[in-house]
Structures are given as structure tokens and as C-alpha cells.
Amino acid sequence: MLFKIVKATTLAALFTTAAIAADFNAQAEIDKENITKYFEAKFSDPEKNRSTFFPYSTTEELKNNFIKGIKGDEFSKGGYAFSKNGRLSYDEIKEFPPTEEFVEKGEELFNEPFANGKSFKNCFPDTTIAGSYPFFDQESKKLVSLTQAVNECLVSNSEKKWNEKKGKMAHLQAFLAQETADAEKRVDIKIESKEAAEAYERGKEYYFTQRGYLNLSCATCHIQGAGQRVRNESLSQGLGQTTHFPVYRLKWAAGNAANDGLGTLERRMSGCIKDQGQVPPKNTSETMKELLYFMSYLSNGLPVDGPDIRK
Ligand code: HEC
Structure with a gap:
């Protein structure tokens, strides 16, 4: 009995000290842990775990297409973390990454002076920030996405906004992602207020x-479907889905020269939502940012590894 009381009081003491910093992300931490555990269990041995996780997959698929036992940082590769077939073509393209020229273009844009003589450097003195968006701005009580921050920088310097899905916006973000990856930074999303926690909950x-x-x-x-095959694609797990953007996709490179194949996370999200017959939320709407906030929080601690390539 005494032991119980002592334990409870030490625990309570622990919580009151921890509460100041950690309280607002408590639910998000629980979600992240549960979802991570779920995926680790699911991908530990798909063939063995068939009845629990893969009742609809064929034996051939379970035997031949899975890299077993993926954990931790490996999730940042998205669907290529587990899919052997996907990984083969991925590794091939990665030998001569088509993203290098976009990083260079992005760096030029970053350094190019605006008409007023200032440049992106004034808005982003630190270039290793790709893993910190969206962040919750306590002053405006709103989320800010990277795409939004770039356009706000342009507008505040009397420049025109950019297309939020591709072109210059994607190039600049490729540069910022590369800088962040080179600095070996990890996704670092914070929930530090009640309003931020509410935004996270709406995204969830x-x-x-x-x-x-x-x-x-x-x-x-x-989540439930991750690992399953839909036509010739394996569904990626909702852990590590946001770490590698912008991405280059062959599908996006088709057609006229303006389509160079690189797109932002918002472009990919909208595509996926449209594929389900839905109207996607606008790129910088609260709904889109909340959704990204939730998804990015789940990837907290994973390495930022954009820009990347995708089918
Ligand atoms: C019918 C199944 C289905 C639903 C529902 C669905 N997606 Fe997808 N999604 C896919 C497929 C297939 C792909 C391409 C393969 C992959 O990476 O998973 C994909 C890819 C993605 C990617 C790119 C992942 C990467 O690593 O490049 C993101 C991000 C994404 N979806 C987000 C979402 C979001 C957010 C929703 C809900 C609003 C959603 N998807 C709903 C099937 C679906």
C-alpha cells in the first residue's frame, strides 16, 4: 500500500514538471507511438503475419515483395521501405538522380535578389528548415506551411506569388530539402499550445x-491498407510520407517542357485526394495545413531526405 502511494506521488511529481513542456503534444506522442508500433509489427514478417495484417494479399506477393523487419529511420523511404520491386527501380534511378538540377535551380532562386535588393536569405536566414514545417504560429494562432512561407516572403518583398504545386516553388523547396538533408536534420514538428493541439486533432x-x-x-x-498492392503500386505507410518532398515523378514529367516532373507535397496530396473522387482542400487552406501537420508529426524524428523520386 505504502509502495503504491509513494509510486503515485513520484509519478505525479514527474508529471507536473514534465507538463509544462510536454503536455500539449501528449496525445500526438501516444498516436505516434501506437502507429509506429503497428507498422513495425505489420512489416516484421508479412508472410507470417498474413492473417492479422494481409488477409487479401497473395502468397507470391507476401513471399517475394517484402523487405522484412523495417524499423525507425527506414520508414522515411515511404513505400520503398518495404517494397522490393519498388526499391529496385528506385535504386536504379537514384544512381543518376534527376533531382540534382532542381536543387541547383533552387539555389539560384534562393540567392537571386528581388527587385528591392533583398532576397530569400532575409526571410530564411537558416536554410536547414525543411523538417520544421508546418509550424504553429502562436501570434496568429495559425499553422504556417513551407509553401505558404515562401509565398509570403515573395509578397512581403513586393514580388508575385508562385504556383504552389510546381516550377519555382518546387525548385526552391528542393534546395531547402537538400540543405536540411545535408545537415542531417530530422523532422521536428512541435505542438506547444492548446490551439496547436487542436489543429493537430483536426488534421487527424x-x-x-x-x-x-x-x-x-x-x-x-x-494505415490498414499499407503494404497492400493496388494495381502495380504498393500502398505506402502513413509514417514517413512527408519526409522526402518535393519529389520528381515520371508521371509529372510527361507532356510539355513546363512539366519538369518536380512537385510539392501539396501537389501529391491533392492528386491522391482527387484520385478518390474528392475535391482536395486548397494548398494553403487550414484544412490542408492541419492534415500536413498531423502527417508530419507522425514522422517526427525521421531523417529529412528530400528531394526524392517517386513513380
Ligand atoms: C484508395 C487508396 C488511397 C487512399 C484512400 C489515399 N491514398 Fe494516398 N496514395 C495511394 C496510392 C496508390 C499512392 C501511390 C503509392 C504510395 O506511395 O502509397 C498514394 C500516395 C500518397 C502519397 C505520396 C507518398 C510518397 O511517399 O510519395 C501521399 C502523401 C498520400 N498518398 C497521401 C494521402 C492522403 C493525405 C490521403 C487522404 C486524404 C490519401 N493519400 C488517401 C492510395 C490512396
Whole structure:
């Protein structure tokens, strides 16, 4: 009995000291831990775990297409973390990464002076920041995404906004992602207020809400469905989905020369939502930023490894 009381009081003491800094992200930490555990269990041995996690996959698929036992940092590779087939073509393209020229273009844009003589350097004195967005701005009580921050920088310097999905916006973000990856930084999303925690919860709700005539949620495909094959693609797990943007996709490189194949995270998200027959939220809407906030929080601690390539 005494032992119990002592234990409870020390615990309570621990919590009161921890509460100041850690309280607001308590739920998010629990979510992150549960989801990480779920994926680690799921991908530990897909063939063995068939009845629990992969009731609809073929034996051939379970035997031949899985890298077993993925953990920790490996999740930042998205679907290529576990898919042997995906990984083969990925590693091949990575030998001569088509993203290098975009990083160079992004660096030029970063250093190029605006008409007023200032440049992006004035807005982003630190270039290793790709893992810290979206962040919750306590003053405006709103989330700020990287895409939004870039356009706000342009506008505050009397320049025109850029397209939020591709072109210069994607190039500049490729440079920032590369700088962040070179500095070996990790995703670092913070929830430090009640309002920030509420924004996170709204993002989570969006992620788990079923929509459309097929009644699917993001989680249906990217949590429960992760690892399963849809046509010739394996569904990536919702852990490490945001770490590697912007990405170059062959699909985006088709057509006229303006489509150089590089796109922002917002572009990819919108595509995925449109594929489900839904109207995606606008790129810098609260809904989009909240969704990104939730997804990025789950990837906290994973290495930033953009820009990358995707099918
Ligand atoms: C019907 C299944 C399905 C649903 C529902 C779905 N997706 Fe996807 N998603 C895919 C497929 C297929 C891909 C391409 C393969 C992959 O990377 O998972 C993909 C890719 C992605 C990617 C790119 C991952 C990467 O590493 O490049 C993101 C981000 C994403 N989806 C977000 C979402 C979000 C957010 C939702 C909910 C609003 C959602 N998806 C709902 C099937 C789905």
C-alpha cells in the first residue's frame, strides 16, 4: 500500500514538471507511438503475419515483395521501405538522380535578389528548415506551411506569388530539402499550445474520415491498407510520407517542357485526394495545413531526405 502511494506521488511529481513542456503534444506522442508500433509489427514478417495484417494479399506477393523487419529511420523511404520491386527501380534511378538540377535551380532562386535588393536569405536566414514545417504560429494562432512561407516572403518583398504545386516553388523547396538533408536534420514538428493541439486533432480527424462513394479514408489505404498492392503500386505507410518532398515523378514529367516532373507535397496530396473522387482542400487552406501537420508529426524524428523520386 505504502509502495503504491509513494509510486503515485513520484509519478505525479514527474508529471507536473514534465507538463509544462510536454503536455500539449501528449496525445500526438501516444498516436505516434501506437502507429509506429503497428507498422513495425505489420512489416516484421508479412508472410507470417498474413492473417492479422494481409488477409487479401497473395502468397507470391507476401513471399517475394517484402523487405522484412523495417524499423525507425527506414520508414522515411515511404513505400520503398518495404517494397522490393519498388526499391529496385528506385535504386536504379537514384544512381543518376534527376533531382540534382532542381536543387541547383533552387539555389539560384534562393540567392537571386528581388527587385528591392533583398532576397530569400532575409526571410530564411537558416536554410536547414525543411523538417520544421508546418509550424504553429502562436501570434496568429495559425499553422504556417513551407509553401505558404515562401509565398509570403515573395509578397512581403513586393514580388508575385508562385504556383504552389510546381516550377519555382518546387525548385526552391528542393534546395531547402537538400540543405536540411545535408545537415542531417530530422523532422521536428512541435505542438506547444492548446490551439496547436487542436489543429493537430483536426488534421487527424481529416485523415481518418471516410469519404466518397467508396467510403475510404487516408487511413484505409495508408494505415490498414499499407503494404497492400493496388494495381502495380504498393500502398505506402502513413509514417514517413512527408519526409522526402518535393519529389520528381515520371508521371509529372510527361507532356510539355513546363512539366519538369518536380512537385510539392501539396501537389501529391491533392492528386491522391482527387484520385478518390474528392475535391482536395486548397494548398494553403487550414484544412490542408492541419492534415500536413498531423502527417508530419507522425514522422517526427525521421531523417529529412528530400528531394526524392517517386513513380
Ligand atoms: C484508395 C487508396 C488511397 C487512399 C484512400 C489515399 N491514398 Fe494516398 N496514395 C495511394 C496510392 C496508390 C499512392 C501511390 C503509392 C504510395 O506511395 O502509397 C498514394 C500516395 C500518397 C502519397 C505520396 C507518398 C510518397 O511517399 O510519395 C501521399 C502523401 C498520400 N498518398 C497521401 C494521402 C492522403 C493525405 C490521403 C487522404 C486524404 C490519401 N493519400 C488517401 C492510395 C490512396
